[in-house]
Amino acid sequence: MLSKKVKPEIRDSAAPLASTYAERYFSRDVPKHEIPAEGMPCEAAYQIIHDELNLDGNPALNLASFVTTWMEKEALQLITENVHRNFIDHDEYPQTEVIQEHVVNMLARLYHAPEEKTAVGTATVGSSEAIMLGLLSCKWQWKKRRQSEGRPDHRPNLVMGAEVHTVWEKFARYFEVEPRVVPMARDRFYVTAGEVRQLIDENTICVGAVLGTTFTGQIDPIRELNDMLLEVREKHGWDIPLHVDAASGGFITPFTDPDLEWDFRLPRVKSINVSGHKYGLVYPGVGWLLFRDEADLAPDLVFSVNYLGGEMATYTLNFSRGSSMVLAQYYNLLRLGRAGYRQIMTSILENARHLVRLLRQTGRFEFINAGEKLPIIVFRLRDDQAFSVFDISQRLREKGWIVPAYTLPPNAEDVAVLRVVAKENFSRDLAEMLAADIEAACKSLSPQRGRLPQMGKRRYNRRVC
Numbered sequence: 346m347l348s349k350k351v352k353p354e355i356r357d358s359a360a361p362l363a364s365t366y367a368e369r370y371f372s373r374d375v376p377k378h379e380i381p382a383e384g385m386p387c388e389a390a391y392q393i394i395h396d397e398l399n400l401d402g403n404p405a406l407n408l409a410s411f412v413t414t415w416m417e418k419e420a421l422q423l424i425t426e427n428v429h430r431n432f433i434d435h436d437e438y439p440q441t442e443v444i445q446e447h448v449v450n451m452l453a454r455l456y457h458a459p460e461e462k463t464a465v466g467t468a469t470v471g472s473s474e475a476i477m478l479g480l481l482s483c484k485w486q487w488k489k490r491r492q493s494e495g496r497p498d499h500r501p502n503l504v505m506g507a508e509v510h511t512v513w514e515k516f517a518r519y520f521e522v523e524p525r526v527v528p529m530a531r532d533r534f535y536v537t538a539g540e541v542r543q544l545i546d547e548n549t550i551c552v553g554a555v556l557g558t559t560f561t562g563q564i565d566p567i568r569e570l571n572d573m574l575l576e577v578r579e580k581h582g583w584d585i586p587l588h589v590d591a592a593s594g595g596f597i598t599p600f601t602d603p604d605l606e607w608d609f610r611l612p613r614v615k616s617i618n619v620s621g622h623k624y625g626l627v628y629p630g631v632g633w634l635l636f637r638d639e640a641d642l643a644p645d646l647v648f649s650v651n652y653l654g655g656e657m658a659t660y661t662l663n664f665s666r667g668s669s670m671v672l673a674q675y676y677n678l679l680r681l682g683r684a685g686y687r688q689i690m691t692s693i694l695e696n697a698r699h700l701v702r703l704l705r706q707t708g709r710f711e712f713i714n715a716g717e718k719l720p721i722i723v724f725r726l727r728d729d730q731a732f733s734v735f736d737i738s739q740r741l742r743e744k745g746w747i748v749p750a751y752t753l754p755p756n757a758e759d760v761a762v763l764r765v766v767a768k769e770n771f772s773r774d775l776a777e778m779l780a781a782d783i784e785a786a787c788k789s790l791s792p793q794r795g796r797l798p799q800m801g802k803r804r805y806n807r808r809v810c
């Protein structure tokens with residue numbers, strides 16, 4: 346606190362001694378458009394930004410996001426100790442690069458990369474960068490193949506479901522590839538191999554499959570897609586790779602459902618992305634891209650630079666980035682081991698299913714995903730309700746919960762759902778509080794209750810009496 350003894354002229358001087366809420370910076374406009382001519386004490390700058398962020402949602406109650414909101418304090422210590430380390434400076438920080446390689450090796454084995462091949466991979470900022478890089482490699486490989494066969498190479502296409510994350514469409518637009526999109530149905534929110542088969546041809550650079558879609562958390566039929574692509578290769582000679590977007594599922598099913606085959610056990614799966622900052626349990630932003638074999642990574646994507654001292658190979662979209670989250674991923678892998686990940690993922694699934702049980706008891710909802718494979722709960726209102734999922738989402742927001750309501754992609758746009766992404770911090774207790782708040786929201790929205798606030802409290806009391 347600034348003492349009362351400080352004279353006003355000192356408080357207004359350019360060299361303030363200290364900052365407080367009431368007496369100094371908080372009574373002036375906070376600079377927003379121009380860099381201020383003079384600075385301010387570090388405590389004041391900190392406090393202004395800290396307070397402004399109170400207007401954001403509470404990450405612990407943000408059930409919209411897949412991204413990690415809690416890590417152990419030792420992990421946080423490692424993150425803080427290394428925030429000043431630029432990951433790309435491999436020559437200056439060679440050990441950081443070695444640690445990246447450790448993680449790539451561990452993930453390649455987790456995803457059953459064939460031992461007789463040489464799997465390669467890289468850390469990325471998240472799955473979006475990993476998907477862009479993976480698909481770029483597919484485009485370049487396809488182009489090289491077409492050129493070597495003396496065939497046209499100017500009409501590449503990419504086949505995917507309407508349920509893919511927006512980054513897939515972004516890739517198609519940014520890198521000039523025709524998107525061929527399999528629509529959903531009113532009662533099916535993933536692709537089928539038959540529909541994908543209708544869209545592929547000799548110009549298909551890749552087929553996309555998702556292990557845990559953003560919309561419903563369901564899984565595309567990856568084995569069927571693999572088998573169909575094998576058949577097509579046999580029949581037409583089209584060498585179409587399968588890229589698996591395992592952004593959320595890649596750190597779950599290997600531990601909870603190890604016999605589910607979606608990874609490099611399937612021969613057409615040539616590349617996989619996973620978000621370290623989702624169920625890899627690391628704060629944002631780290632993702633991983635893995636290629637089954639170095640031959641699947643287009644050599645044209647790999648740049649060699651020498652200006653950081655020493656020759657260095659790089660294949661990322663961005664250059665500079667922090668090292669902390671790469672190190673934090675290694676921390677989690679060492680700290681938890683397979684047993685730790687299995688235990689955490691199993692309990693997240695159990696907590697998610699507990700929420701489903703509670704919501705089922707209300708009889709109000711139908712479940713599209715009841716947390717069968719991934720802890721992502723997607724549900725819609727039964728037809729006979731007088732309010733919408735958007736109303737519920739809004740009411741929950743008033744209590745601090747962030748539970749998104751949205752419509753599903755074409756041709757299921759008339760299906761409106763709520764989605765809860767259960768994460769490590771989503772305890773049994775939170776599940777119970779959320780279920781109670783959802784029921785309270787529904788009750789407050791039900792017809793006779795819904796009109797009451799406009800009638801005023803007194804009339805309400807008379808009415809119910």
Ligand SMILES: Cc1ncc(COP(=O)(O)O)c(C=O)c1O
Pocket residue numbers: 411470471472473474510512555557558559590592593620632
């Ligand atoms: C299936 C899927 N793919 C890709 C992404 C993008 O991942 P990131 O946020 O790690 O870039 C997401 C994000 O939610 C996702 O759910």
